[in-house]
Amino acid sequence: MTLHRNLSIAVLALVVAGGTGFTPGPGLSWQLTDTGTTARFRGLAPVSGHVAWAAGSAGTVLRTVDGGRTWASVGPPDAAALQFRDIEAFDSRNAVALTIGNGPDSRVYATSDGGATWTETFRNDDPVAFYDCLTFSDRRHGLALSDPVGGKFRILATRDGGRTWKVSPTEGMPEALPGEFAFAASGTCLVSSGRHAWFATGGDATARVFSSRDGGRTWKVSDSPLPSGPSAGIYSLAFRDPGHGIAVGGDYNTETSAPDGAAVTRDGGRHWTVSKREPGEYRSGVAWWRGRTALAVGPTGSDVSFDGGVTWRRFDSGSFDAVACTDDGSCWASGRDGRIARLRK
Template sequence: MRTLRRTLTAPPYAVALVALTVPLAGAAGATPRPHTDDLAWSVTTVDADQSFRGLDAVDRSTAWVTGASVTGGAAKVYRTTDGGSSWQDVGPSGSTGLNFRDVEAVDARTASVLAIGEGEASRIYRTTDGGRSWTETFRNDEPTAFYNCMDFFPDGRRGLAVSDPVDGRFRIAATHDGGRSWQVLPDAGMPDSTGEANFSASGDCLTISGRDAWFGSGGAQSRIFHSRDAGLTWSATDSTIPAGDAAGVFALAFRTPGQGIAVGGDFAEPADGTDAVARSANGRTWRGAGDLAHLGEDVSWLGHRLVVVGQGGAIGGSSVSKDNGRTWRQFSPEAFHTLDCTRDGSCWAAGGGGRVGRL
């Protein structure tokens, strides 16, 4: 999210990397909170030079994580096929200076990763052999576009990626062949989005459930955009999450196409989780839910429960809700940027310092 990053400081990746300039949650001086609901993270440092913000867990054995180097080196893609006991560096070559913020995996062999950034820095790569080889399937040629996240429909063939507004409208790229190629869609069906932007905080600013797609915004307004025709036309609704220069909707998750949850906050105030959650019972309208004790960068269902994670520098944590987001309890001070829970009951998270957690 180019626009919101620049409101905090001059370097173009300042908001994206703000969490890397201070110690992680759980460091000396932090006060751990008691664990509840028998939930606890088992944390492994995979690559301390990476800040992980992309994650896709296929099942309890297989997961992919993506990140960016904090020292200016190569952006990495890691994969495990043994439940996190070991991780393999399987990313594409020539990734120095890139920032892999999202990964969408089919299985242990096939995945697409999104690099974010202005102009040609926004790219999509695809592998079908577990990362032994990669094909660049999309490179943004619009200098003012900045792609933030992507997702695929259940059929695995159609997918969408969202960019910050170009000429006042969010831009959508679409694939109809499983990510082998991407085309920019016309913007006639996109509401005016002047002053808004996406957050590439966790790879889940855009999400798909059934035939429906949603993405969140922040900046001048904090809204949730909804499409039922594969990204051609969109409606926009107030999210109830406060807007701001570095505030708005960070991630969305849907249990069904009607039952949805949105989380967010303000990177300038990472300890303020007030009004940072919204929920929907029909996928179209949103109302406020329970407050968090930290910002919410990502959210996922774990059976009947909801789990939220957030990491804003030294401030953050992990929280759980048993009542569809109406109330929350922080069960761990462990802070992560991105989260994914699977149907087989496993839950994965990843964040700064190259850390990956299993719940």
């Protein structure tokens, strides 16, 4: 249960069904940017084609305001020993970032001046709690997710843009399975859309999706068809509206094989159907792009779906952990060795 916590432009490509090579793909590729660091970025928060934030290992937070041509290191000076796994940004100046770990290593930082200064707005004081990811439905309302405490997942909530946080009551949270937890892999184990929120799990016999329609006060849970186990389950969720969602995952110990590793829902997460043609390998991040088009990324490559996640096609062989797209149609990906890229189309 602790393993998941301590978790060149690539050639345009498409996996040949049943083969091992690549053939020309659907006109997409990632363009790497020069970040000047070797940190691993699992937290990614693009705002537009010009502005993006990334957060990762060794307390590193980067920000660009020129489309990735240059990056500034703007992380909190007291966070060098911590691991950022999620960041949410509202513009070039305002962002909220989450570090992970047991007890006080789980913290939330907020900035309103582009990272020149940060305020620690939450420090976990429960030695059992371990926060994995956070989400904001608007500039004021946000949620953070912890692995189970006392048999139930824990929700942390803010109503003032991340300046203050409060642990939510657990009466409306279903019981967790004995070995169930969430994966702090790409900042997308918890996502939201308006009053709706969802989080995904693994670790036990069944990978599940929890959903809320009241801003995170009460939750319902549904089984998914994705395989689950000690290092397997759903690693990432994406919803383009309250009904249509995609789940991706697999087992990070077997990166090159992930049968039934992607699924879709059309009813807000109550029922899930395995993709007809899936990526086939472990994927840690998924994001909607435009309309029914979605992108998925992982250590072994990137895939695109033009039909809402039902079928996927490989277009890149490079390693990424997280992917996110903005309202202006810009898509970004981030991962190990300082890799941050923009989508070329």
